[in-house]
Amino acid sequence: MDLTSGCPFWPIRDGLIITYPPLEQDVSCDVAVIGGGITGALVAFHLVEAGLDVVVLDKRDMAMGSTAGNTGLLQYELDTPLHKLIDLVGEAHAVRSYQACCEAVKKIGLLAGRIGDSCGFEHKESLYLASSLRDLPGLRREYEARCKFGFAVDWWDRKRLAAESSLPQAAAIVSKDAAQIDAYRFTHRLLIAARTRGARLYDRTRVTRRTMKPRGVDLRTERGSRVRARKLVIATGYEAAADLPEAVADLNSTYAVVSEPLMAFTGWPGQRLIWETARPYFYLRTTADGRAIIGGYDEPFRDPRARDRLLPRKTTALTRRFHGLFPRIGFEPAYAWTGTFGATKDGLPYIGAHPARPHTYFALGYGGNGTVCGLIAAEVIRDLCLVRRNADTELFRFGRGS
Numbered sequence: 166m167d168l169t170s171g172c173p174f175w176p177i178r179d180g181l182i183i184t185y186p187p188l189e190q191d192v193s194c195d196v197a198v199i200g201g202g203i204t205g206a207l208v209a210f211h212l213v214e215a216g217l218d219v220v221v222l223d224k225r226d227m228a229m230g231s232t233a234g235n236t237g238l239l240q241y242e243l244d245t246p247l248h249k250l251i252d253l254v255g256e257a258h259a260v261r262s263y264q265a266c267c268e269a270v271k272k273i274g275l276l277a278g279r280i281g282d283s284c285g286f287e288h289k290e291s292l293y294l295a296s297s298l299r300d301l302p303g304l305r306r307e308y309e310a311r312c313k314f315g316f317a318v319d320w321w322d323r324k325r326l327a328a329e330s331s332l333p334q335a336a337a338i339v340s341k342d343a344a345q346i347d348a349y350r351f352t353h354r355l356l357i358a359a360r361t362r363g364a365r366l367y368d369r370t371r372v373t374r375r376t377m378k379p380r381g382v383d384l385r386t387e388r389g390s391r392v393r394a395r396k397l398v399i400a401t402g403y404e405a406a407a408d409l410p411e412a413v414a415d416l417n418s419t420y421a422v423v424s425e426p427l428m429a430f431t432g433w434p435g436q437r438l439i440w441e442t443a444r445p446y447f448y449l450r451t452t453a454d455g456r457a458i459i460g461g462y463d464e465p466f467r468d469p470r471a472r473d474r475l476l477p478r479k480t481t482a483l484t485r486r487f488h489g490l491f492p493r494i495g496f497e498p499a500y501a502w503t504g505t506f507g508a509t510k511d512g513l514p515y516i517g518a519h520p521a522r523p524h525t526y527f528a529l530g531y532g533g534n535g536t537v538c539g540l541i542a543a544e545v546i547r548d549l550c551l552v553r554r555n556a557d558t559e560l561f562r563f564g565r566g567s
């Protein structure tokens with residue numbers, strides 16, 4: 166499946182940062198990671214730092230799957246609002262899921278510092294707008310739930326929004342704990358750091374067969390090479406359906422546009438990240454070089470051609486919406502792209518073991534904040550590999566709620 170098309174901004178801006186050789190010979194390791202996107206990179210880095218011998222395989226160039234299209238918003242909010250998630254999975258489970266994501270946003274910043282390249286990481290506040298008056302009571306409930314469980318949030322009513330911005334909405338939650346990053350660059354930098362610490366990386370190497378053995382897994386690649394590993398991590402993003410006995414996510418097509426550099430951000434309060442209560446939602450951020458990124462307007466995914474045909478129309482619709490919110494900012498589209506992404510029923514990712522796949526851990530950060538979930542996956546899977554206790558192992562397991 167083509168995961169993205171059009172002109173994703175980051176690979177154009179950063180270029181192909183590094184390539185790796187394909188795997189031509191047989192190798193053995195403690196852990197084989199299939200997928201060199203942001204999730205596989207986070208997992209590989211954490212495993213190799215824990216002293217494990219790691220091999221990473223990707224059928225494309227590294228970071229050229231969905232990660233190439235990632236617009237780089239880092240938020241702790243999952244696709245299901247906290248007050249609704251509490252009804253779905255219970256209070257303790259929902260609150261800890263949100264807390265784990267909130268911690269993950271901060272850990273990503275620390276990690277970028279440790280690998281010596283901020284990759285554009287910047288702490289930001291976010292604004293969660295009421296898309297319509299009908300959404301106001303739900304937004305208020307969400308605000309109260311977040312306050313009750315200690316999340317740093319403020320409530321902006323219409324008057325405050327009008328004083329601070331050109332936004333016409335009736336209210337918004339301001340959240341203190343958000344950030345933004347260049348996820349494409351961060352993936353490459355993490356992989357380089359993993360390789361420096363001993364990981365072996367191979368791109369353009371498709372894994373075509375996995376055989377479970379009593380003491381591990383045996384992988385075959387399309388080049389005929391073989392990887393023997395004690396454990397396997399599947400970090401193949403939205404293409405992981407091939408490895409799972411049941412469907413765990415619905416696929417959507419999503420759209421993103423980056424502007425030409427802007428003279429000013431008039432009416433955009435503090436250049437905060439912005440998103441809204443409507444589903445599918447519209448979202449926005451700015452870049453360090455003075456551009457705006459807007460995205461959303463998702464559609465159920467049918468096939469890449471149908472998704473791609475809509476790109477010009479979606480670019481126009483996203484741009485029009487931007488002008489409605491910020492009439493004094495002259496947004497001119499410079500790059501536009503579309504990508505596929507997966508959403509689960511409860512809005513939570515899937516991380517950990519599956520009963521039908523021995524010796525295997527899945528790292529599937531499905532949902533709008535896949536990057537943040539990738540960090541959680543990396544910590545949980547590291548601890549599973551080390552047979553170390555991690556209280557978050559239960560949060561995102563397969564079979565939850567059944």
Ligand SMILES: Cc1cc2nc3c(=O)[nH]c(=O)nc-3n(C[C@H](O)[C@H](O)[C@H](O)COP(=O)(O)OP(=O)(O)OC[C@H]3O[C@@H](n4cnc5c(N)ncnc54)[C@H](O)[C@@H]3O)c2cc1C
Pocket residue numbers: 168199200201202203204205222223224225226227228229230231232233234235236237238239370371372373400401402403404419420421460502503504505506528529530531532533534535536537
């Ligand atoms: C337009 C768009 C905007 C987004 N914006 C955001 C955002 O702002 N914030 C956010 O958190 N998330 C965002 N997401 C979601 C985000 O991109 C994903 O959550 C994340 O990039 C997924 O990373 P991944 O590593 O799991 O998957 P991928 O980047 O797709 O990596 C999986 C890798 O596995 C490889 N692979 C698959 N099968 C095989 C095989 N058989 N053998 C070898 N290799 C294989 C693929 O080649 C691929 O490189 C966005 C997604 C899109 C499409």
